[in-house]
Amino acid sequence: MSTVAGLEPDAVLASVRAFVDTEVAPHAEEWDQAERLPRSVLDRIGELGLWAPFLPVEVGGAGLDMVTLGRIHEEVARGCSGLRSMLTVHGMVSWAVGRWGTDVQQERWLPHLIKGEKFGVFALSEPDCGSDASADGTLAEQDGTDWVINGHKTWITGGQVADLLLVFARTGPGMSAFLVPSDAEGVEITPIPNMMGIRSSMAADIVLRDVRVDADALLGPQGWAAGTIMTGALDLGRYSVACGSVGIIQACLDACVSYTSKRSVKDGRLRDLQLIRRKISDMVTNVRAARMLCEHAGRLKDSGDPAMIMAAWVAKYHASTAAVAAANDAVQIHGANGCSPYYPVARMYRDSKIMEIIEGSTELQQTTIAEEAYREVA
Known part of the structure; x- marks a missing residue:
C-alpha cells in the first residue's frame, strides 16, 4: 500500500480499511497488554501518509477534506483506539504548525511531522x-x-x-x-x-x-494562544475523538454480530434471542447516527462554517456516550468471555470510557450544548 496522496476518498478509505484489517486489528490486544505501539506500525502510518493528510499538498500533505479524515480516524479506531489517539494529538500539533508557524518553524518541523519522522x-x-x-x-x-x-x-x-x-x-x-x-x-x-x-x-x-x-x-503571537491555537487544535481533536468513538461502536457491532452468530444457547443461536436483537439494533442505529453527526461536522469544517464548533461538540457527545453504551452491551452479550482478554470487547469497554472524558467530558458537553440551545432561543 502506498501513500493516500492523490487518491480519491473512496480509494483512501479502502486502503486504510485494508491496513487496519491486516496490520492493526489483529495486534491490538497485544499492543494493549504491552502498553505501547511498535515502531513498525508508526512507520507504516507514515508510509501511508496518514499522520497529517489534511495539510495542503504544497507542504507535503495529501490535501484531504475533513469528512475523509474523520472516516480515516473511525477506521483506525475500529482496530485500535490507542493508535487513533496518536493520530489525533500528532494531527493537532501538525495543524497548529501548519496554521500558525513561521516560515522557519514550518521548514524545520512540517516535513518531519508529515512523514512521522518526528512525533508531536x-x-x-x-x-x-x-x-x-x-x-x-x-x-x-x-x-x-x-x-x-x-x-x-x-x-x-x-x-x-x-x-x-x-x-x-x-x-x-x-x-x-x-x-x-x-x-x-x-x-x-x-x-x-x-x-x-x-x-x-x-x-x-x-x-x-x-x-x-x-x-x-x-x-503565533505572544499571549494569544488560548483563543486561537489551543481552540483550533482542540476543535480538531474533538472531531477526531468523535469519529474514533464511531469506530468503537462499529467494532462492538462487528464483534457482537460475529459472536452471536456462532454461539449456541438452548436449542438455537444467541442471535435468535429478541433481547440480543434489541441490543444489536441499538448499535446499528447509534453507529449510523453518530457517523452522520461526524460527517455533518466535517462538512462544516471544510466550508469554514463556524457552526462546526458546536456540531463537533454534539457529534462527540453523542458518539462517545453511544460508544460506552455499545461497549457495555457488547460485554454483556459476550458474558464471561466479555470480561476476558481473549475477546476484544473488554478492551473496547475500557477504551470507550476514555472517550467520555477526553477532549471535553460528557458533563462539560451537556452544559455547553444546553447553553447554546438557550442562546439560540434568546
Missing part, C-alpha cells in the same frame, strides 16, 4: 487543573531573547515517544504556545502505566524545569 504531542493538561486553561500553572518568562519554561504537564498522549512538545504556558496575563524539542535540557518524561483505556497510546507525565528555548520557539 499536545502538552496542555496539568495535574491540578486538567485541561482548564484558565488555571494553567506552567509559566514562560523572557530572559533576553530566550524563554525559560517551568511547569508540569500530564496525561500527554504519545509523550513517551515525543520529539516535539506543543507546550501551553502563561506569559503574563495571556497564554502562549511554544514548540519545545523533547530533548531540550530540563525536559523530564515519565511513562504513565496501567491506564484504564487506550493503554497503547504511551501516555506520559512531562515536567519542564528551567527549559530554555529561543525566540523561534514561540508559535
Whole structure:
C-alpha cells in the first residue's frame, strides 16, 4: 500500500480499511497488554501518509477534506483506539504548525511531522487543573531573547515517544504556545502505566524545569494562544475523538454480530434471542447516527462554517456516550468471555470510557450544548 496522496476518498478509505484489517486489528490486544505501539506500525502510518493528510499538498500533505479524515480516524479506531489517539494529538500539533508557524518553524518541523519522522504531542493538561486553561500553572518568562519554561504537564498522549512538545504556558496575563524539542535540557518524561483505556497510546507525565528555548520557539503571537491555537487544535481533536468513538461502536457491532452468530444457547443461536436483537439494533442505529453527526461536522469544517464548533461538540457527545453504551452491551452479550482478554470487547469497554472524558467530558458537553440551545432561543 502506498501513500493516500492523490487518491480519491473512496480509494483512501479502502486502503486504510485494508491496513487496519491486516496490520492493526489483529495486534491490538497485544499492543494493549504491552502498553505501547511498535515502531513498525508508526512507520507504516507514515508510509501511508496518514499522520497529517489534511495539510495542503504544497507542504507535503495529501490535501484531504475533513469528512475523509474523520472516516480515516473511525477506521483506525475500529482496530485500535490507542493508535487513533496518536493520530489525533500528532494531527493537532501538525495543524497548529501548519496554521500558525513561521516560515522557519514550518521548514524545520512540517516535513518531519508529515512523514512521522518526528512525533508531536499536545502538552496542555496539568495535574491540578486538567485541561482548564484558565488555571494553567506552567509559566514562560523572557530572559533576553530566550524563554525559560517551568511547569508540569500530564496525561500527554504519545509523550513517551515525543520529539516535539506543543507546550501551553502563561506569559503574563495571556497564554502562549511554544514548540519545545523533547530533548531540550530540563525536559523530564515519565511513562504513565496501567491506564484504564487506550493503554497503547504511551501516555506520559512531562515536567519542564528551567527549559530554555529561543525566540523561534514561540508559535503565533505572544499571549494569544488560548483563543486561537489551543481552540483550533482542540476543535480538531474533538472531531477526531468523535469519529474514533464511531469506530468503537462499529467494532462492538462487528464483534457482537460475529459472536452471536456462532454461539449456541438452548436449542438455537444467541442471535435468535429478541433481547440480543434489541441490543444489536441499538448499535446499528447509534453507529449510523453518530457517523452522520461526524460527517455533518466535517462538512462544516471544510466550508469554514463556524457552526462546526458546536456540531463537533454534539457529534462527540453523542458518539462517545453511544460508544460506552455499545461497549457495555457488547460485554454483556459476550458474558464471561466479555470480561476476558481473549475477546476484544473488554478492551473496547475500557477504551470507550476514555472517550467520555477526553477532549471535553460528557458533563462539560451537556452544559455547553444546553447553553447554546438557550442562546439560540434568546
